[in-house]
Amino acid sequence: MALALENVSKHFGSLVAIRNLSLSFDVGSIYSIIGPNGAGKSTVVNMIAGSYSVTSGTIRLGATALNRLPKHRIAQLGVSRTYQNLRLFDGMTVLENLEVCFFPQSWLTFLTGAKRLSKAERLDICHACLAEFHLSDVADVLAGDLPYGRQKILELARAFVTQAPIVLLDEPAAGLNHTETKDMAAMIAGLKREDRAIILVEHDMDMVMSISDRIDVLNYGELLCSGTPDLVRTNERVQEAYLGTTEELDDIRKLAQSRRAQGGLRANAGIVRH
Amino acid sequence: MFDYFLQQLIFALAIGAIYGLIALGYTMVYGVMRLINFAHGEFFMLGPYIYTFLFSGLLGLGGLAPVLDSAIAIVASFVIVGLLGVAIERFAYRPLRAYGRLAPMLSALGMSIVLQSAVRVTVGPQPVHFPAIVESTPIDALGGMVTTVQLGILAAAVLLMVGLTLFVNGTRLGIWIRAASESWTTSSLLGIRVNRAVSLVFFIGPGLGAMAGIMYASYYGIMQPTMGSVIGLKAFTAAILGGIGSIPGAMLGGFLLGAIEVFGTAFLPILSFGYIGTEYRDVFAFAVLILVLLFKPAGLLGETVSEETTVAKKDY
Amino acid sequence: MGNSVIVRRLGLLAVLALCVVLLALVPYLPSYYVRVADSILVYIILAVGLNLVVGYAGLLDLGFIAFYAVGAYAYALLASGQFDIHLPFIVVLFIGAAAGAIAGVLLGFPVLKLRGDYLAIVTLSFGEIIRIAINNADDLTNGPQGIAGLDRASLFGLPLTSPVHFYWLLLVLTVIVCAGVYYMERSILGKAWRALREDQDVVRGLGINTTTLKLLAFALSAAIGGAGGVIFGAFQRFVSPESFTFQESLLVVLIIIIGGVGNIVGVIAGAVVLVILPEILHFAAQYRLLIYGVVLVTVIVLRPGGLVSPRFNLGFIIRKVRTLWLSPSKT
Numbered sequence: 040m041a042l043a044l045e046n047v048s049k050h051f052g053s054l055v056a057i058r059n060l061s062l063s064f065d066v067g068s069i070y071s072i073i074g075p076n077g078a079g080k081s082t083v084v085n086m087i088a089g090s091y092s093v094t095s096g097t098i099r100l101g102a103t104a105l106n107r108l109p110k111h112r113i114a115q116l117g118v119s120r121t122y123q124n125l126r127l128f129d130g131m132t133v134l135e136n137l138e139v140c141f142f143p144q145s146w147l148t149f150l151t152g153a154k155r156l157s158k159a160e161r162l163d164i165c166h167a168c169l170a171e172f173h174l175s176d177v178a179d180v181l182a183g184d185l186p187y188g189r190q191k192i193l194e195l196a197r198a199f200v201t202q203a204p205i206v207l208l209d210e211p212a213a214g215l216n217h218t219e220t221k222d223m224a225a226m227i228a229g230l231k232r233e234d235r236a237i238i239l240v241e242h243d244m245d246m247v248m249s250i251s252d253r254i255d256v257l258n259y260g261e262l263l264c265s266g267t268p269d270l271v272r273t274n275e276r277v278q279e280a281y282l283g284t285t286e287e288l289d290d291i292r293k294l295a296q297s298r299r300a301q302g303g304l305r306a307n308a309g310i311v312r313h
Numbered sequence: 314m315f316d317y318f319l320q321q322l323i324f325a326l327a328i329g330a331i332y333g334l335i336a337l338g339y340t341m342v343y344g345v346m347r348l349i350n351f352a353h354g355e356f357f358m359l360g361p362y363i364y365t366f367l368f369s370g371l372l373g374l375g376g377l378a379p380v381l382d383s384a385i386a387i388v389a390s391f392v393i394v395g396l397l398g399v400a401i402e403r404f405a406y407r408p409l410r411a412y413g414r415l416a417p418m419l420s421a422l423g424m425s426i427v428l429q430s431a432v433r434v435t436v437g438p439q440p441v442h443f444p445a446i447v448e449s450t451p452i453d454a455l456g457g458m459v460t461t462v463q464l465g466i467l468a469a470a471v472l473l474m475v476g477l478t479l480f481v482n483g484t485r486l487g488i489w490i491r492a493a494s495e496s497w498t499t500s501s502l503l504g505i506r507v508n509r510a511v512s513l514v515f516f517i518g519p520g521l522g523a524m525a526g527i528m529y530a531s532y533y534g535i536m537q538p539t540m541g542s543v544i545g546l547k548a549f550t551a552a553i554l555g556g557i558g559s560i561p562g563a564m565l566g567g568f569l570l571g572a573i574e575v576f577g578t579a580f581l582p583i584l585s586f587g588y589i590g591t592e593y594r595d596v597f598a599f600a601v602l603i604l605v606l607l608f609k610p611a612g613l614l615g616e617t618v619s620e621e622t623t624v625a626k627k628d629y
Numbered sequence: 630m631g632n633s634v635i636v637r638r639l640g641l642l643a644v645l646a647l648c649v650v651l652l653a654l655v656p657y658l659p660s661y662y663v664r665v666a667d668s669i670l671v672y673i674i675l676a677v678g679l680n681l682v683v684g685y686a687g688l689l690d691l692g693f694i695a696f697y698a699v700g701a702y703a704y705a706l707l708a709s710g711q712f713d714i715h716l717p718f719i720v721v722l723f724i725g726a727a728a729g730a731i732a733g734v735l736l737g738f739p740v741l742k743l744r745g746d747y748l749a750i751v752t753l754s755f756g757e758i759i760r761i762a763i764n765n766a767d768d769l770t771n772g773p774q775g776i777a778g779l780d781r782a783s784l785f786g787l788p789l790t791s792p793v794h795f796y797w798l799l800l801v802l803t804v805i806v807c808a809g810v811y812y813m814e815r816s817i818l819g820k821a822w823r824a825l826r827e828d829q830d831v832v833r834g835l836g837i838n839t840t841t842l843k844l845l846a847f848a849l850s851a852a853i854g855g856a857g858g859v860i861f862g863a864f865q866r867f868v869s870p871e872s873f874t875f876q877e878s879l880l881v882v883l884i885i886i887i888g889g890v891g892n893i894v895g896v897i898a899g900a901v902v903l904v905i906l907p908e909i910l911h912f913a914a915q916y917r918l919l920i921y922g923v924v925l926v927t928v929i930v931l932r933p934g935g936l937v938s939p940r941f942n943l944g945f946i947i948r949k950v951r952t953l954w955l956s957p958s959k960t
Contacts (some may be wrong), residue, residue: 114836127826142821142837334765349746408930426922599754606747
């Protein structure tokens with residue numbers, strides 16, 4: 040068991056965002072956390088990464104408790120992440136965006152050079168990473184000048200370049216078109232490795248269903264269902280959470296059709312597409 | 314002892330009221346634009362200078378009772394300094410809105426230097442006598458000495474603060490200002506002319522600062538080009554103390570800082586056995602500022618920084 | 630190799646030789662001009678130092694002059710009759726830099742978590758507090774009168790008395806500081822600082838302790854300031870609180886703003902402009918501050934990135950030179 044959430048709760052003032060959540064993640068698999076908007080998915084990622092504090096419960100990496108550590112310590116222990124709203128260093132080149140990840144992480148390494156990569160070694164790793172993500176041709180382009188799709192890939196590359204054992208991906212397909220999403224899904228699936236756990240937060244169901252080993256469904260801060268894609272797809276409670284109960288659906292259909300009579304509403308409006 | 318205390322209290326309230334008026338300018342601008350207007354202290358300095366110029370001019374023209382001349386000069390000073398504030402925002406701050414927070418702050422710094430130097434170059438660096446508005450007669454209050462000027466300042470300041478509060482809470486323009494402080498984008502989407510709110514804030518804030526300057530100058534009887542710098546910093550401290558962005562906070566902060574400064578420096582020589590003297594009075598304000606920023610940056614009534622905002626991109 | 634390559638390379642060498650000759654000729658100008666050159670070099674060193682904090686780490690330090698004062702008074706106290714201590718110049722130089730660095734860390738530590746505008750105000754207050762403290766600590770610093778009759782400096786036996794001596798010293802130091810900062814900029818540390826300026830939260834997420842990064846920038850820039858102060862003390866042989874006002878901090882900030890934040894070449898240009906300008910306009914000395922203010926506002930509003938484009942920095946020049954030198958002849 041590499042990463043574990045034990046009875047974790049998160050309160051924002053009086054709002055309970057996460058309620059007694061327990062999850063465990065192991066290296067070698069790809070996990071997805073899904074749920075309707077506001078279910079708390081990003082909150083979970085932010086708590087693991089240390090951006091949010093944990094109101095109660097513990098987050099453990101191996102034997103170490105993460106929730107009281109500062110953000111950079113958590114990252115040093117092996118947790119890397121991407122950001123939902125794309126946070127690259129726009130004024131630095133693509134190569135430099137990766138190079139920064141290799142900043143010596145303690146005074147000891149900085150001063151003694153032990154465990155420290157030489158500039159050549161560092162550049163080798165970064166160039167190899169660029170090749171892996173098909174970004175070699177834009178190595179010296181400023182990150183802010185890249186098209187959106189490639190920026191998303193760079194953000195992804197940055198999370199993987201240090202070979203961190205826990206990788207958190209916060210909506211990697213956000214804003215991508217259908218083709219780009221499929222490419223992204225293939226890329227992430229190809230990054231699966233024995234010594235790393237990839238945890239995805241996503242809305243795009245095609246991607247989630249196709250690459251995940253396990254899917255955790257959250258709703259109103261609680262775990263609704265957890266299992267393989269097939270299991271989750273057919274789970275009634277999940278369907279209810281996303282699509283509403285059948286009674287609700289009938290009501291919505293009636294409403295849509297009555298409005299349609301008044302003019303201009305498409306027949307399929309009211310059925311929620313996931 | 315009590316009469317000494319009362320005397321100091323009235324003094325603290327008067328100086329606190331002045332700090333509060335200036336602090337209001339800082340806080341309103343910050344609330345709407347998240348900008349610390351470094352140049353604000355200079356509006357405080359400009360007030361008495363412009364008043365003196367107008368007053369002597371009107372007096373020279375004759376025809377009106379001096380009291381009327383004085384009143385007209387006061388109102389005109391408010392308006393002139395207010396318009397200057399609007400102009401400065403329009404030309405020195407507005408073009409920089411897209412450039413983060415560093416650029417407008419530097420522009421404000423530059424503006425502050427320009428205003429101060431302009432006055433110094435035109436009128437000269439030496440202190441100049443300020444014509445008294447009201448004759449300063451001492452009043453015996455429960456044994457202590459209090460002057461009419463002090464009471465006048467207190468009364469006028471309180472009136473202005475009450476007026477501002479009523480304006481901001483009651484009128485439509487006031488609501489614009491409050492809405493713009495809460496959320497710029499939402500306000501514009503709702504059809505509020507946010508730029509108008511900003512200009513309004515830059516009219517009222519500097520205007521109030523000018524009034525405070527006139528009060529200060531009438532209390533001490535002199536004015537000089539450098540009076541805006543230190544007082545400006547102190548008033549800024551008051552705004553921070555009360556919670557920047559909060560109008561009642563600025564007023565509260567002003568009185569509080571006045572009290573800390575007056576009572577602190579009064580007792581400092583006693584507490585330190587004469588080693589630290591009253592010349593360290595200015596250091597007091599700086600020390601308060603640093604302490605507040607370190608331990609309670611939101612101030613007393615300010616917006617509490619939520620966790621969501623602490624994962625912000627950069628410092629500025 | 631074609632003719633054009635030889636011509637091009639000779640051209641580059643000629644330009645280099647011209648620069649060297651011009652710099653070497655300065656000592657032969659009248660003393661006044663040498664002093665101006667000295668002044669320019671000191672401000673270049675200070676501005677490059679402050680640039681570490683403002684340009685690279687993105688923290689607006691408005692009290693920079695405090696470190697300069699620390700260095701100057703270090704020399705005043707350790708190489709004069711004040712306490713009858715007479716340490717050699719080079720020793721005080723290192724002590725001054727170290728003292729500056731310590732002051733930088735002491736200041737930096739509590740203020741680092743402050744937001745940009747608050748940081749600016751607090752550092753400004755700090756600068757003023759130092760000046761007021763120096764002004765009032767009569768027993769230690771002679772208060773407003775300052776300390777005079779500081780020792781003549783000497784370096785490895787050679788006395789440093791005239792502006793010409795200091796010119797060479799400053800020139801060497803300027804080259805060292807600029808080269809050092811340039812290599813630091815290109816190193817992983819420089820990249821981390823640039824990333825810090827862009828998005829400090831993400832930098833934390835990469836496992837980098839941003840507090841250490843910021844403190845390092847503070848300490849280094851303060852050390853440079855302190856060293857500059859020692860030289861100032863040795864040069865003037867007199868220090869007083871008057872030399873360390875907020876205006877001086879402002880001037881250094883102005884140089885950086887005009888030159889373009891984070892750009893060594895720009896900083897050099899800015900220093901030249903801002904030191905020469907008041908000399909040219911010395912008949913309008915009382916307008917000096919006014920002009921500074923107007924310049925600041927105008928430059929910021931019209932060209933917020935600085936007068937010198939950020940692309941036009943030392944790296945750019947070096948690359949250009951290298952390309953010109955190495956590119957094959959055109960047929």
